[in-house]
Amino acid sequence: MDREFDLIVIGAGIAGASVAAELAATRRVLLLEREPQPGYHTTGRSAALYTVAYGPPVIRALSRASGGFFRDPRSPFVSHPLLSDRGAVFIARDDQVAAMQAFGDALGDAVSPLSRDEMRRRIPLLRPDHCAAGLFDASAADIDVAALHQHYLKSFRAAGGQIRTGAEVLALAQGGAGWQVETGSGVFFAATVVNAAGAWADEIAQRAGLAPRGLVPKRRTAMIIAAPEGTATERWPMVIDVDEQFYLKPEAGKFLISPADETPSPPCDAQPEEIDVAICVDRIERAFDMRVHRIESKWAGLRSFLPDGNPLAGYDPAAPGFFWLAGQGGYGIQTAPALARAAAALINDVSLPDDIARAGVTPALLSGGLQEVAA
Secondary structure: OEEEEEEEOOOOHHHHHHHHHHHHHOOOOOEOOOOOOOOOOOOOHHHOEEOOOOHHHHHHHHHHHHHEEEEEEEEEOOOOOOOEEEEEEEEEEEHHHHHHHHHHHHHHHHOOOEEEHHHHHOOOEEOHHOOOOOEOOOEEEOOOOOHHHHHHHHHHOEEEEEEEOOOEEEEEEEEOEEEEEEEOOOOEEEEHHHHHHHHHHHHHHHOOOOOOOEEEEEEEEEEEEEOOOOOOOOOOOEEEOEEEEEEEEOOOEEEEEEOOOOOOOOOOOOOOHHHHHHHHHHHHHHHHHHOHHHHHHHEEEEEOOOOOOOOOEEEEOOOOOEEEEEOOOOHHHHHHHHHHHHHHHOOOOOOOOOHHOOOOOOHHHHOHHHHHOOO
């Protein structure tokens, strides 16, 4: 078993798998995953939507820069389109019209207004008191998350990268030419460590003797329900409350619904809470002309946020060779193609790719959390 590498990437979810694949083309890379399979936690539980009209400015920039790959991945490991057109409609009640106006002003021409009649045409079950104002995001598309993740894992292996599952990182120590990483399946060495451990990123830093960055994992609950009999859902857009109190998304003839909860949680194998399920059902029944008689399946995942709400990609100023790739919030899937390439450039100490820079992404935007703490 090899023990020495150029880089060790911790975490084989979408963040770790994508940056590992980018790096493996020119470097010897080991990808460590604590679970028996990659993507067990958040990546494997995501109902991701690609959109350029949502999230903080740096997220929207990374999403724009990821669009080319999603539309034309040119990968031998992708056999069908990664995106399926969906569209998303943001809805508002009378008491939410001001919030909708502010939301639309912030997004500009990324969204377009919808009349009440148009909202009811697109979303036939929407109750009249929930369509006082609406905005349409034409860029929104469903992402085949499993296919995207497998593209990166297969690309990584094809480039010679090595994966160790069931390899929880127990301790990290810096010395000599780099880092010693102790895991449950052995000790490994590399000049550079990439901390892509998702909800566990602060814990990994602390095991390396470094200060945490204030990462807060937040639980998000989702469930599947049946659509009312006779309802054709194929052409429905995703429906999102403007205050993000809930969303509803067609899913294989059924509906995926969520209360859009963001409950702070320790890093864990997140499970849905009954109160969140009940809140979600109540909100859905208030907004749509239907009754939820049964929850067919339910789950929860963790979305991790840093204090400034932006993702973090940069070297820790207190530890040479320790690179952070964390805090993607709920946008890790849709930004993965661009963020992985940007992170790989920063790790290799080269300029960001031109298309990513043109989209408005800068090294300073990606490493702001590190600079603030260092200051």
